[in-house]
Amino acid sequence: MMSTADTVAFDVVDGIAWVRFNRPEKRNCMSPTLNRRMMEVLDELEFREDVGVLVLSGEGTAWSAGMDLKEYFRETEAKGLGATRQAQRESYGWWRRLRWYQKPTIAMVNGWCFGGGYGPLYSCDLAIAAEEAKFGLSEINWGILPGGGATKVVVDLIPMRDAMYHAMTGEAIDGKKAAEWRLVNEAVPLAQLKDRVTEIAKVLLEKNPVALKATKDAVRRVKEMTYDNAEDFLVRAQEAANSFDNNGRKEGIRQFIDEKSYKPGLGAYKRG
């Protein structure tokens, strides 16, 4: 019997927290145990000084085969409504936590990604897939609608006709198609996946972390706002960020205007 701690693996290397769904023998499907553990791991890593970027991937051949049909649905439902609602809170809870995470996040989709997996996929700020990965809203194939936010995820990320086709047919698509549909940023051969994600993480590690958090939140928030609301929100969000980080942006201005050591249009300033 696997202990709770074993359902999620992680290590921190050179500023990057590599977090992995760790039930490869169950294709990393999400059980209540895994969901509970993931929240603990996110908690532990969020404000660590040695963590600048979090990457979420899966051990073995899967990223995540979605919710655990046995432990999350059948066994939980057998315990009644209270247990069902608790299991929902625990899974939605860590996905929500990840959506508004302090550090930038990258989904590194190494393999199968089904159904409930779209929750954490959407939670990550960026998503890079293996061309060989397979994505599917397989809910329809076993007789439910894509819940747990999955319908919202595809409608938010991909065009309506593709979202409808994807949800109604339950046909899986590969990483290349997922990139074409913009479900992920890009797809690369599996053999190059970790290198490409490391490269992107390094770009993020060079940026001002206060600005990164403000930026990622702003992108998610303004999507649902009118232009005027967004304009107002962004002024206030920047002013709030200034109070956390007075020196960063001043240094950014100084190195460009006085020192002429970089151009903000072409790269980031040097952080002290």
Ligand code: ACO
């Ligand atoms: N829930 C529970 N158990 C699962 C799940 C899941 N979502 N996915 C895989 N497993 C288990 C299998 O039952 C099997 O267990 P066993 O070894 O005890 O028999 C083990 O993981 C390995 O699975 P296989 O099917 O043998 O692996 P394979 O590599 O051949 O296929 C695939 C992988 C395609 C991902 C397949 O496992 C699959 O279709 N899984 C279900 C995907 C899915 O539809 N998920 C639910 C989405 S809907 C939602 O999340 C709300």
